[in-house]
Amino acid sequence: MGDMPPRQQQLDRCIYPRPFAEDFADCPAYQATSFLASDSRNQPLGEWRTCRHLTAGNELENRGRFYPRCALGSRPQRLQWLAQVSPARLDVVRALQDEFDGFSMPHRRQLSEARSRLHAGSRSGALEAEIQELIEGFLEAIDRFLNANDARFHDVGLPTQPLRLLIREWVLAWVRTPEMATPRLPDAALEVFANPVRAFVGLPTEPAAEWTRRLWDRPIYSDTILQILPTVDPPGIALVGDVEASNVQAVQRALAGLPATEGDVHLDLSGLLFCDLGGLQAIVRAAQALEPGRRLVLHGIPRQLERALEIVDWAPLPNLSIASAATSVEKAAYQS
Amino acid sequence: MTATRLLNERGFRHEALLYAGMDQFVARTVPFIMDALEADEPILVVVSRPKIELLRTAVGRDADRVEFRDMAEVGANPARIIPAWQDFVEAHANDGRRLRGIGEPIYPERTAPELVESQRHEALLNAAFDGGPDFWLLCPYNTQALNPTVVKTARLTHPVIADGHSTSASDLYPGAAASVTPYDRPLPEPSSLRATLMFDAQRLAAVRRLVSREAANAGFATRPIADLVLAVNEVATNSAQHGGDAGTLRVWRDGGVLVCEVHDRGHFKDPLADRRKPAPGRDGGRGLWLANQLCDLVQVRSLSSGTTVRLHMHRDRSR
Numbered sequence: 001m002g003d004m005p006p007r008q009q010q011l012d013r014c015i016y017p018r019p020f021a022e023d024f025a026d027c028p029a030y031q032a033t034s035f036l037a038s039d040s041r042n043q044p045l046g047e048w049r050t051c052r053h054l055t056a057g058n059e060l061e062n063r064g065r066f067y068p069r070c071a072l073g074s075r076p077q078r079l080q081w082l083a084q085v086s087p088a089r090l091d092v093v094r095a096l097q098d099e100f101d102g103f104s105m106p107h108r109r110q111l112s113e114a115r116s117r118l119h120a121g122s123r124s125g126a127l128e129a130e131i132q133e134l135i136e137g138f139l140e141a142i143d144r145f146l147n148a149n150d151a152r153f154h155d156v157g158l159p160t161q162p163l164r165l166l167i168r169e170w171v172l173a174w175v176r177t178p179e180m181a182t183p184r185l186p187d188a189a190l191e192v193f194a195n196p197v198r199a200f201v202g203l204p205t206e207p208a209a210e211w212t213r214r215l216w217d218r219p220i221y222s223d224t225i226l227q228i229l230p231t232v233d234p235p236g237i238a239l240v241g242d243v244e245a246s247n248v249q250a251v252q253r254a255l256a257g258l259p260a261t262e263g264d265v266h267l268d269l270s271g272l273l274f275c276d277l278g279g280l281q282a283i284v285r286a287a288q289a290l291e292p293g294r295r296l297v298l299h300g301i302p303r304q305l306e307r308a309l310e311i312v313d314w315a316p317l318p319n320l321s322i323a324s325a326a327t328s329v330e331k332a333a334y335q336s
Numbered sequence: 337m338t339a340t341r342l343l344n345e346r347g348f349r350h351e352a353l354l355y356a357g358m359d360q361f362v363a364r365t366v367p368f369i370m371d372a373l374e375a376d377e378p379i380l381v382v383v384s385r386p387k388i389e390l391l392r393t394a395v396g397r398d399a400d401r402v403e404f405r406d407m408a409e410v411g412a413n414p415a416r417i418i419p420a421w422q423d424f425v426e427a428h429a430n431d432g433r434r435l436r437g438i439g440e441p442i443y444p445e446r447t448a449p450e451l452v453e454s455q456r457h458e459a460l461l462n463a464a465f466d467g468g469p470d471f472w473l474l475c476p477y478n479t480q481a482l483n484p485t486v487v488k489t490a491r492l493t494h495p496v497i498a499d500g501h502s503t504s505a506s507d508l509y510p511g512a513a514a515s516v517t518p519y520d521r522p523l524p525e526p527s528s529l530r531a532t533l534m535f536d537a538q539r540l541a542a543v544r545r546l547v548s549r550e551a552a553n554a555g556f557a558t559r560p561i562a563d564l565v566l567a568v569n570e571v572a573t574n575s576a577q578h579g580g581d582a583g584t585l586r587v588w589r590d591g592g593v594l595v596c597e598v599h600d601r602g603h604f605k606d607p608l609a610d611r612r613k614p615a616p617g618r619d620g621g622r623g624l625w626l627a628n629q630l631c632d633l634v635q636v637r638s639l640s641s642g643t644t645v646r647l648h649m650h651r652d653r654s655r
Binding site: 025028087088089094095098149151155244245246276277278281303304308 | 555561623
C-alpha cells in the first residue's frame with residue numbers, strides 16, 4: 001500500500017467519536033436520537049444514542065465495507081444545512097421533540113402493549129374499545145401539548161393545526177400497522193411545511209438564495225468552526241460558520257486582502273451561523289478603510305447580526321451597504 | 337459636606353422624593369415640572385405609563401414641552417437608565433441651562449434581583465454625573481407601597497431627601513464613590529444548577545451551544561435564544577481574553593427566568609463599565625454594554641476575588 005490519497009469519496013464521513021456521549025455537543029448539526037437495539041434473536045441490547053443524520057456509507061474502493069456517513073454531506077454542506085435551519089431553531093425543535101417523547105412515553109407504552117395483543121390475534125370488542133380509549137387519551141394529551149406550546153411551534157415554522165392532523169394520522173396508522181416504528185413528531189409527514197423545516201427533516205428544499213458563487217475548493221482560511229471562501233460573481237469573500245474571538249484575526253486578514261480593484265467589495269454572510277461583536281467590528285472597520293466611493297456590500301446578513309448592528313448603531317456608514325437580508329426566522333415561510 | 341453645598345443649584349443634584357400614594361406623587365412632582373417649564377429648563381420624566389398620563393393631565397397645555405418616557409421600556413433593565421440620562425444630558429450640553437429629570441426606577445413590582453440592581457443604579461448615578469453639568473434629578477419613592485427598608489436605602493444613595501414638607505441633606509449618604517460599596521459583595525448562590533462548564537478561548541463554541549440548548553429546553557423562542565447566546569458569548573470572550581484566560585459558566589432557572597453566570601478571576605475598577613456605549617473604533621468594554629441591551633437584567637460584581645456576571649432572560653418577556 002502506497003500513500004493513501006485523501007479519500008475524496010468520504011468527505012461526508014462523520015469525524016466524531018461514537019457512540020455519542022450524553023452531553024456531546026461538538027458537532028453543531030448533531031441531532032440526538034435513540035433507539036432500542038436488539039440482537040438477531042430479538043433479545044434487547046439496550047438503548048443506543050445516535051445522530052439522526054448518521055448513516056452507513058459504502059466505501060467506494062472496497063465494496064462491502066462501510067464507514068459512518070453524515071447524511072447531510074460534507075462539512076460545507078453541513079454548514080449550509082445549518083445556516084438554512086438556523087442553530088436556535090434546531091435547538092428549539094430538539095427541545096420540543098424531547099418534551100414530546102417525555103409526555104408521550106406512558107401513552108406509547110400502553111398503546112404498544114395493547115397493539116401487540118391486537119396483532120397477536122386476540123381481537124375482541126373489548127380490546128377494540130380499550131384501544132380506542134387509549135388512542136383518545138393519547139390524542140388529547142397531544143392536543144394539550146400542542147396548545148401549550150403553540151407559540152414555540154409557530155416560532156420554528158411549524159403551525160400546530162396541520163401538525164395536529166399529521167400526528168393523528170400517524171398515531172392511527174401506527175396502531176393498525178404492526179411493523180411501524182413508534183410515533184414521534186413525524187418527520188416524513190412534514191413536507192407541507194416551509195423550507196427550513198423541510199431542510200430539517202432532510203427533504204429537498206427550494207434552492208437557497210445564492211448571493212455569490214463561492215469557491216468551496218479554494219478556502220482562504222479554515223478551522224473547525226469557520227470557513228472563509230473566495231467568491232466570484234460578484235467578487236469578494238464568504239464567511240461560513242462561526243466568527244468569534246479565536247478566528248476574528250483571520251477574518252480581518254481576509255477582509256484586508258480583498259482585491260484592491262475598482263468598485264464595490266462583496267461579503268456573503270448567508271452561511272454565517274454566529275458572529276460576535278469583534279467580527280462585526282472587523283466588518284465595519286473594513287468598510288471604513290475603503291476609499292470614498294467604494295462600498296462594502298453585505299449579502300444575506302443573518303437577522304441576528306442585523307440586530308446587533310442596529311443595537312450598537314454602527315450601521316450608518318457611507319461605505320457600508322446592506323444589500324439583502326437572509327430569510328429571517330420571523331419570516332419563515334410557513335404555509336398555514 | 338455641608339447642607340448648603342449639597343442643596344445648591346450647581347452641578348448634579350440627586351434628590352429622593354418621598355411620597356405616599358398617587359395624589360402626593362402628582363402634588364409633589366408637578367411643581368417641579370412647572371418650575372422647569374417656567375425657567376425654560378429641559379426636563380425628561382421617566383416613570384410608569386399611568387403616571388405619565390396623570391402628569392400630562394395635571395401639567396395641561398404645556399405637557400408637550402416635557403419629554404416623557406416609560407420606565408418599563410427605558411429601565412426594565414436598570415442598567416439602561418444611566419445611558420438614557422446621558423443621552424438627555426448630551427443632547428442639551430450646549431444649552432447652558434440647568435437640566436431637570438424625574439426618574440422612578442424603584443417600584444413594588446420589581447423582582448428581588450431587579451430591586452438590588454435598581455438600588456445599585458441609584459448609587460451609580462452619583463458617580464456617573466457628579467462633576468458634570470447642572471442637572472437636578474428627582475427620584476420618587478412611594479412610601480405607601482414600598483418596604484420601609486427599601487425607602488431607607490434612598491437615604492444611602494441620595495445626598496438630598498425631600499418629603500414634601502422639607503428638603504435636607506441625607507445624614508446617611510456616604511459620598512459618590514462610597515454609595516456603591518454596599519453592592520460590591522457576592523450575589524446569593526442559586527439553589528440548584530442546570531449546567532456548569534469551564535471554558536477558555538478555544539471553547540467558546542461549547543459555551544454558545546450549552547446556552548442555546550438550555551434556553552431551548554427552558555421553552556425560549558428562537559430570537560431570545562439568539563440574543564442570549566450573543567450576550568453570554570461576549571461576556572465569556574471578555575473572560576477568555578482579560579479575566580485570567582479562562583472562566584466558568586453556570587446556568588440555572590429561577591421561575592420563568594434563565595440565568596447564565598460567567599465567572600473569572602479578573603477584576604476591573606470602573607463600576608460604570610457596563611453602561612458605556614461602544615464606538616466602532618474602540619476596542620473592549622462593549623460586551624457588557626451589549627449584554628445589557630439584549631438581556632432583561634445583568635448583574636455585575638467585580639471583586640478582588642474575581643468578576644461575576646449574571647445574565648437574566650425572561651422566557652415570557654413581551655419584546
